[in-house]
Each structure stands twice: as C-alpha cells, then as structure tokens.
Amino acid sequence: MVRILITDGMDKNAITKLIEGGFEVVEKHYEVEGLKEKVKEFDVIVVRSATKIRKPIIDKALETKRLKLIIRGGVGVDNIDVNYAMEHGIQVMNTPNASSISVAELTIGHMFALARYIYIANVTMRNGEWNKKQYKGVELIGKTLGLIGFGRIAKETAKRAYALGMNVIYTDKKGKAEGYDKYTYMSLDELLAKSDFISIHVPFNRENGVILGEEEFNKMKNGVYLINTARGGVVCEKALVKALDSGKVAAAAVDVFEEEPTRNEKLYTHPRVSLTPHIGASTKEAQARIGQEIVDIITKFFK
Structure with a gap:
C-alpha cells in the first residue's frame, strides 16, 4: 500500500478521498531529526511552508529508496531542494493554481x-x-x-x-x-x-x-x-x-x-x-482546492 505523510495539515475532505482511494495516510508534523527517520517509511510526503525538505532529509529517504514524490501544497517550492531530489529520482510537484x-x-x-x-x-x-x-x-x-x-x-x-x-x-x-x-x-x-x-x-x-x-x-x-x-x-x-x-x-x-x-x-x-502570519492561502476555498489538486496529483502518479 502506498503510504503518504502529511506534515503541515491538509483539507479533511481530501484526506478522506485519499483513504477511500486505497492510500494509507499519516498526518503528523515532525521536526528535522524525527523526519529524517520517518521519511524512509513513506512513498509520498506532502508539505506546506513549515516543513523544509533539504538534502539531509532526502539523503535519508534514499537509504530505502521508497520516497517517490514530494508535494508542496501551495505555489512555491523554495522549502524543497528540488534539483537534488529530482536528480535522485524523486519527483517534486506543487499546486500552483489553487491559491x-x-x-x-x-x-x-x-x-x-x-x-x-x-x-x-x-x-x-x-x-x-x-x-x-x-x-x-x-x-x-x-x-x-x-x-x-x-x-x-x-x-x-x-x-x-x-x-x-x-x-x-x-x-x-x-x-x-x-x-x-x-x-x-x-x-x-x-x-x-x-x-x-x-x-x-x-x-x-x-x-x-x-x-x-x-x-x-x-x-x-x-x-x-x-x-x-x-x-x-x-x-x-x-x-x-x-x-x-x-x-x-x-x-x-x-x-x-x-x-x-x-x-x-x-x-x-x-x-x-x-x-499577517503567512496566511495568503489560508482560506477555506483555497485549502479545499489545494487538497483536491493534491489528490489528483497522487492518484494520477500511482494509478
């Protein structure tokens, strides 16, 4: 079963859709050291702006080679070392339209x-x-x-x-x-x-x-x-x-x-x-659109 880690929260309806679609979903935030260990157990990581996916975390994921997809729920991907991940076969995607x-x-x-x-x-x-x-x-x-x-x-x-x-x-x-x-x-x-x-x-x-x-x-x-x-x-x-x-x-x-x-x-x-405390995308409508876009990305990627 494809395992998905959601570290910075996600629309509840979208999580339900993923579970109904046959995916295992874990919604929990980890600090850097904890994430280094947990990243090895998942096929997908979904982040927003709080979690940074840098080279040391990607290196840990490469130990098991399980991680295949990193999704940023939002526009930018500056909190992810995109080139490094892609060079090692990990796809990086975001939701540029939703917010x-x-x-x-x-x-x-x-x-x-x-x-x-x-x-x-x-x-x-x-x-x-x-x-x-x-x-x-x-x-x-x-x-x-x-x-x-x-x-x-x-x-x-x-x-x-x-x-x-x-x-x-x-x-x-x-x-x-x-x-x-x-x-x-x-x-x-x-x-x-x-x-x-x-x-x-x-x-x-x-x-x-x-x-x-x-x-x-x-x-x-x-x-x-x-x-x-x-x-x-x-x-x-x-x-x-x-x-x-x-x-x-x-x-x-x-x-x-x-x-x-x-x-x-x-x-x-x-x-x-x-x-304001980084609330640009913090509306009910935007989070629903972001969640649906993430569901679509994951479903298409694995099926």
Missing part, C-alpha cells in the same frame, strides 16, 4: 488597510484613542500599482486593482505578457520610480536572493506603499525598516518573513507595518 485568488485578495486587503490606516486604527481604538485627524488616508483610484513578477497571483491582483480604478504596471523576467495590454510592462527601475503601491509576486531562491534592498528602496517614490505576500527573503527586512523610519516607505504590509515565526522585533512592532 492564486486567495493570495490576490489578501494583497488587495492589505492595500486598503495601508491606504486607510485600518491596520493601526484598529489597535489604537482598542487602547481608547480617537485619532481621527491623524488617519487621513489616500484613495486607491487613480494610483499606480507596480507588480514585481507577473505570474498567476499577480495577474489576479492586477484584475482586481484595475477594477478599482488603479493604473497597473508590471515587470517580469519573462518580459511582456501577451494578452494583457490593459497593463503596462516596464523595467524594474522604471516600476520603482513610478509606483505609488508596489506588490511583490516572485519566488525566493538562492539565485535571485533579495529583490528589494537598500539600493532599490532608494529608487522608489517618497511615500510609497509596499506589500509582500510572496516570500520572506525577497525583501531585505533591515532595508525595509530603514525605509519606513526615513519615510521613503509610507507603510508596508508583510505576510511573509525572512524567518518564520518572525523574531524581527523592529519590523513587527513598527507603527507603520500591517502584519
């Missing part, structure tokens, strides 16, 4: 939260403060949204921003996207200089590294708003805090962090930062 709408909606939600001080007014009112005069915000209509990366999530974000009356510009390593003439393609430097809001939609990997560091912040408009629902590490947190302190960045929304859970106190206590 695009959820992440795009969170991005738009953070934009509203920043523009209208919702993120901080909610806190100060609970402290008994009535800071009406301090919270004079801005409207999104007529503002320019710059999207760094133009994949599935960015396209969904662009659609919603355009409907709100925003001007959408984007940059992408693949160049101009066909069929999206409502939006304007430009270089990263041009985008940084022209955007009122900047939203990041690129994966983190060791080749790309930091996308926005101190040099890039210096190229931005004064008073720009920044949203990162992509990956921690693509924005240098030290440079971001400096840009917030100087006023270069009016406010920032951060859902992803260099270290998770974050211990960057200067960032998470900053009065102009809207925070």
Whole structure:
C-alpha cells in the first residue's frame, strides 16, 4: 500500500478521498531529526511552508529508496531542494493554481488597510484613542500599482486593482505578457520610480536572493506603499525598516518573513507595518482546492 505523510495539515475532505482511494495516510508534523527517520517509511510526503525538505532529509529517504514524490501544497517550492531530489529520482510537484485568488485578495486587503490606516486604527481604538485627524488616508483610484513578477497571483491582483480604478504596471523576467495590454510592462527601475503601491509576486531562491534592498528602496517614490505576500527573503527586512523610519516607505504590509515565526522585533512592532502570519492561502476555498489538486496529483502518479 502506498503510504503518504502529511506534515503541515491538509483539507479533511481530501484526506478522506485519499483513504477511500486505497492510500494509507499519516498526518503528523515532525521536526528535522524525527523526519529524517520517518521519511524512509513513506512513498509520498506532502508539505506546506513549515516543513523544509533539504538534502539531509532526502539523503535519508534514499537509504530505502521508497520516497517517490514530494508535494508542496501551495505555489512555491523554495522549502524543497528540488534539483537534488529530482536528480535522485524523486519527483517534486506543487499546486500552483489553487491559491492564486486567495493570495490576490489578501494583497488587495492589505492595500486598503495601508491606504486607510485600518491596520493601526484598529489597535489604537482598542487602547481608547480617537485619532481621527491623524488617519487621513489616500484613495486607491487613480494610483499606480507596480507588480514585481507577473505570474498567476499577480495577474489576479492586477484584475482586481484595475477594477478599482488603479493604473497597473508590471515587470517580469519573462518580459511582456501577451494578452494583457490593459497593463503596462516596464523595467524594474522604471516600476520603482513610478509606483505609488508596489506588490511583490516572485519566488525566493538562492539565485535571485533579495529583490528589494537598500539600493532599490532608494529608487522608489517618497511615500510609497509596499506589500509582500510572496516570500520572506525577497525583501531585505533591515532595508525595509530603514525605509519606513526615513519615510521613503509610507507603510508596508508583510505576510511573509525572512524567518518564520518572525523574531524581527523592529519590523513587527513598527507603527507603520500591517502584519499577517503567512496566511495568503489560508482560506477555506483555497485549502479545499489545494487538497483536491493534491489528490489528483497522487492518484494520477500511482494509478
């Protein structure tokens, strides 16, 4: 019987479908040392963002050569040493379609939260403060949204921003996207200089590294708003805090962090930062779609 280890949780209906399909499913999170031993007992591992499948874990799996498939429930696979696994005959797959709408909606939600001080007014009112005069915000209509990366999530974000009356510009390593003439393609430097809001939609990997560091912040408009629902590490947190302190960045929304859970106190206590704990795909609908996509991947792979 094919054995599946689910380390970071999964939609319950999807688990039921796997069991009904004749698969043995174990849902349990292991820390690194425990996972090194358990990985040898499974044919499939399903992870989200909490579990990292690095070379030492893959090496342990190779001792029994049982592991055939690693699935990341979500968009990126930066928490998996993909090339190393593939070189040793272990297939790596993800669910790139399932969470695009959820992440795009969170991005738009953070934009509203920043523009209208919702993120901080909610806190100060609970402290008994009535800071009406301090919270004079801005409207999104007529503002320019710059999207760094133009994949599935960015396209969904662009659609919603355009409907709100925003001007959408984007940059992408693949160049101009066909069929999206409502939006304007430009270089990263041009985008940084022209955007009122900047939203990041690129994966983190060791080749790309930091996308926005101190040099890039210096190229931005004064008073720009920044949203990162992509990956921690693509924005240098030290440079971001400096840009917030100087006023270069009016406010920032951060859902992803260099270290998770974050211990960057200067960032998470900053009065102009809207925070969420990596919840881009955390909707009932997205988790159901992710679960179904995982079921489809496993069923097709083994049958």
